[in-house]
Amino acid sequence: MISLKAVDLKTHKIDTLIVPVCEDNNIHDDRNVIAVIGKALKLKEFKAEKGERVTLYDVKALAAQRIICMGLGKLEKIDEEVLRSFCGTAVNRCIMAGLEKIWVAVPSAEKLKKELSDVVEAMMEGACLGNHIFDKYKKEKKRMPLKRIDFWIKPPATGKLRKIAPQVRTVCAGTILAREWISMPSNDKTPERFTRSIVSQARRYGLKTRVLREKELKQNKFGALLAVAAGSRSKPSLVMLEHKPPRAKKTLALVGKGVTFDSGGLNIKTGGGMAGMKADMSGAAVVAATLITQARLKTRNHIIGAIPIVENMPSGTATRPGDIVRSHAGKTIEIGNTDAEGRLILIDAMSYVVKKHKPAVMIDLATLTGACVVALGEKIAGVFTTDDQLSKAIQASGNKTHERCWPMPLPEDYKELLKSDFADLNNMPSARWGGAITAALFLSEFTGDTRWAHIDIAGPAYHKKGNAYCGPGGTGFGVRLLCDLINKL
Numbered sequence: 315m316i317s318l319k320a321v322d323l324k325t326h327k328i329d330t331l332i333v334p335v336c337e338d339n340n341i342h343d344d345r346n347v348i349a350v351i352g353k354a355l356k357l358k359e360f361k362a363e364k365g366e367r368v369t370l371y372d373v374k375a376l377a378a379q380r381i382i383c384m385g386l387g388k389l390e391k392i393d394e395e396v397l398r399s400f401c402g403t404a405v406n407r408c409i410m411a412g413l414e415k416i417w418v419a420v421p422s423a424e425k426l427k428k429e430l431s432d433v434v435e436a437m438m439e440g441a442c443l444g445n446h447i448f449d450k451y452k453k454e455k456k457r458m459p460l461k462r463i464d465f466w467i468k469p470p471a472t473g474k475l476r477k478i479a480p481q482v483r484t485v486c487a488g489t490i491l492a493r494e495w496i497s498m499p500s501n502d503k504t505p506e507r508f509t510r511s512i513v514s515q516a517r518r519y520g521l522k523t524r525v526l527r528e529k530e531l532k533q534n535k536f537g538a539l540l541a542v543a544a545g546s547r548s549k550p551s552l553v554m555l556e557h558k559p560p561r562a563k564k565t566l567a568l569v570g571k572g573v574t575f576d577s578g579g580l581n582i583k584t585g586g587g588m589a590g591m592k593a594d595m596s597g598a599a600v601v602a603a604t605l606i607t608q609a610r611l612k613t614r615n616h617i618i619g620a621i622p623i624v625e626n627m628p629s630g631t632a633t634r635p636g637d638i639v640r641s642h643a644g645k646t647i648e649i650g651n652t653d654a655e656g657r658l659i660l661i662d663a664m665s666y667v668v669k670k671h672k673p674a675v676m677i678d679l680a681t682l683t684g685a686c687v688v689a690l691g692e693k694i695a696g697v698f699t700t701d702d703q704l705s706k707a708i709q710a711s712g713n714k715t716h717e718r719c720w721p722m723p724l725p726e727d728y729k730e731l732l733k734s735d736f737a738d739l740n741n742m743p744s745a746r747w748g749g750a751i752t753a754a755l756f757l758s759e760f761t762g763d764t765r766w767a768h769i770d771i772a773g774p775a776y777h778k779k780g781n782a783y784c785g786p787g788g789t790g791f792g793v794r795l796l797c798d799l800i801n802k803l
Contacts, residue, residue: 315443315463316442316462316464316465316482316583316785317461317463317465317664318420318463318465318472318476318478318479318480319466319467319472320466320467320469320470320472320477320592321377322756323344323347323377323419324346324348324375324377325377326377327379327414328376328379329413329415330378330381330382330405330415331376331378331380331416331417331492332352332382332384332415332416332418333354333382334385334397334400334419334421335355335362335383335384335385335419336362336387336388336389336392336421337361337362337363337386337387337388337389337411337479337528338388338389338612339389340425341386341422341425341426342419342421342422342425343425343468343472344419345635346375347419349375349377350375351372351383353370353694353745354368358384360385361385362385362386362387362678364385364386364396364411364545365385366384366385367382367384367385367407367766368382368383369381369382369383370382370383371444371635371637373446376394377800378417384403384404386400389426389615391755392426392739393717394428394433394714394719395436395673395716396431397437398436398437398438398439398440398716398744398782398783399434399440399652399781399782399783400440400443400782401418401436401437401440402443402444402457402784403444403465403782403783404416404418404444404459404780405441405444405460405783406444407729408460408784409447409459409460409580410457411794412458413460414458414461414462415461415462415464415567416461416463417463417464418437418465418466419465419466420437420439420467421433423444423586424580424713424803427660429709430474430475432463433607434467434475434478435478435482435570436714437465438479438482438581438671438700439482439485439486439783439794440477440782440783441783442463442482442483443486443489443784444782444783444784445459445460445730446493446495446784447459448493448545448750448783448787449496450494450498450678465650466478470524476543476694480640481611484607484611485607485611485725485793485794487607487610488513488604488607488668488797489790489793489794490790491515491606492596492600492602492603492707492788492793493789494786494788495508495594495595495599495602496599496775496776496787497592497593497787498597499589499698499726500574500575501572502593503592504548504625505546505548505574505596505623505625506549506551507573508572508574508595508598508623509551509623512527512553512555513553514556514596516602516605518614518732519606520609521556521606521609522555522557523553523554523555523556523557524553524554524570524650525551525552525553526551526552526554527541527551527699528549528550528551531550531748533554534642535642535665536552536641536642536659536666537628537639537641538604538639538658538659538661538662539552539622539624539642539658539659539663540639541639541649541664542624542633542652542655542658543624543626544631544632544633545580545626545627545628545629545631545632546624546626546629547629550622550624550625551622551623552622552623552663553599553619553620553621553623554618554619554620554621555602555605555618555620555621556616556617557605557608557609557613557616557617557766558617559614559615559616559617559675561614561617561764562614562673563584563772564616564673564675565616565617565666565671565672565673565674565676566615566617566673566676566803567615567617567619567671567673567675568601568605568617568618568676568678568796569597569601569618569621569622569663569664569667569678569679569708569766570596570605570620570622570678570679570680571594571596571597571598571618571621571622571656571660571678571679571682572595572597572598572621572659573590573594573595573623573624573625573626573656573659574594574595574623574625575591575592575594575625575627576591576594576626576655576656577627577628577632578626578652579632579652579653579655580628580629580633580634580635580652580654580704581652582628582653589793590776591593593776593788594681594777595623596679596772596776597678597679597775598621598622598623598786599788600679600790600791600796601620601621601679602619602791603641604617604619604788604792604793604796605619607793607797612802614767615801617800618663618673620663620664620666620667621663622659622662624659626652626653626655633649634649635650635651635652636648636649637754637789638736638737639658639799641658641662641665642659642662643662643759645738645739645759645760646737646738646750647738647739648734648736648737648739649741649742650734650740650742650743651741651742652699654742654753656681656682656753657741657753660678660680660682661757662677664678664760665760668760668761668762670787672762672764674705674765674803675764675765675767676697676767676803677756677766677767677769677796678767678768679767679769680768680770680771681770681771681776681791682753682754682756682768682772683751683753683770683772684772685749685750685753686770686772686773689750690773691773692773692774692777693773693774694718694773694774695717695718695769695770695773695774695792696719696720696769696770697709697719697767697769698721698722698724698754698757698758698767698768698769699721699723699766699767699768700724701765701766702757704765704803705767706765707771707799707802707803709721710802711795711798711802712795715794715795715798717791717792717795719769719795722750722754722770723751724751724755726776728748728751728752728755730745731744731748732744732755732756736738739756739759741756748772752757753770754770769792772792775778775788775789775791775792776788776789777789778783
């Protein structure tokens with residue numbers, strides 16, 4: 315439970331109070347808090363540099379049993395992400411110490427030169443996300459999440475900010491849901507199981523659901539999607555989710571790649587290349603979690619979620635390099651490489667959405683290419699679109715949530731690399747370089763006249779080491795970004 319409260323710190327009994335301290339400026343306006351900080355700064359071991367901490371006990375100025383002062387570094391470098399990371403770190407340290415409940419003092423937004431709502435939202439996000447522990451498969455639970463996190467703020471500001479806490483809890487719950495799906499091993503999320511899990515969660519929160527299974531996919535000529543699934547014993551599906559509140563005016567579509575395990579197919583990956591392929595359904599997890607979050611928030615937007623779910627495996631029935639398949643849109647595709655499978659399932663889902671729902675905007679998310687990771691690293695997603703306004707909106711939401719995105723080009727002449735001598739397109743470009751670009755260009759052939767953007771999340775979807783507010787595994791990258799973006803489109 316995370317909440318925002320205004321109490322008298324001098325009299326209100328608190329077990330543990332976390333106080334952020336700036337290295338070179340005072341960022342608080344409560345005299346008792348300032349007095350405590352002054353006492354901490356007199357200690358030789360604490361200068362309030364970023365990452366430093368000191369614990370004070372039985373301080374007369376405040377009724378807290380334990381006060382942990384933690385450094386934020388210099389004022390000029392304190393932004394929302396620093397505050398988010400600060401709270402994530404604080405929560406993790408308190409978890410390691412075996413604590414159950416903590417309070418966090420919110421600094422003065424005026425002294426930070428920021429909006430108070432942005433300060434509170436960032437700090438709550440860091441705490442909520444940092445409090446998540448994925449230990450489902452561990453027999454011994456060595457760490458337990460905090461039971462309660464209260465944020466202290468001077469009155470009367472709490473009245474203006476009371477909506478932030480429930481909204482943050484809901485959006486972070488969506489992010490955590492995506493994280494858990496992504497971190498789950500592939501044997502527990504075969505296409506059948508993953509489909510059931512999504513549908514179960516979606517129905518729980520009132521989303522309209524429809525599942526196109528193998529028979530219906532064949533009837534509706536989803537040839538590209540079925541080609542990817544051909545080598546697996548697990549059956550493919552296309553999960554359609556819909557959030558349609560009354561009087562919603564325009565339709566937004568989200569499409570997420572759902573490859574529950576990617577072996578590469580007959581173009582099989584190396585052992586090292588296969589590691590982490592349980593996360594190749596991150597786009598699907600993010601789209602499903604975003605739809606669920608929007609339903610829980612009761613937003614007024616009409617949102618379609620299209621989630622193609624397959625497993626890419628080698629076998630005697632697997633699609634071969636050189637095979638030609640017909641997509642749902644009718645275009646034929648020569649299979650140049652069975653490991654370029656994500657774009658195949660996406661195009662069938664996208665063309666279906668365009669034809670059936672005619673969305674005003676369509677955005678797809680996919681762990682699509684290693685080339686995007688080479689270009690932008692593991693922390694930044696690539697954005698591909700010819701719509702500058704849409705690109706800027708995605709970047710703005712990414713900057714606000716620190717789910718950063720960078721615009722990438724879509725040069726027309728690169729389409730030459732996708733030509734086939736025998737089919738309309740080849741799923742594998744004829745040149746090695748620019749793989750993220752050619753993959754996006756391949757997708758663009760199936761978007762029609764719809765405003766569209768492709769977000770390649772291959773880098774930031776999964777972290778091996780984690781960060782201040784996200785442990786190792788799935789990050790849920792994209793849920794907070796999309797929740798912020800949707801209201802701006």
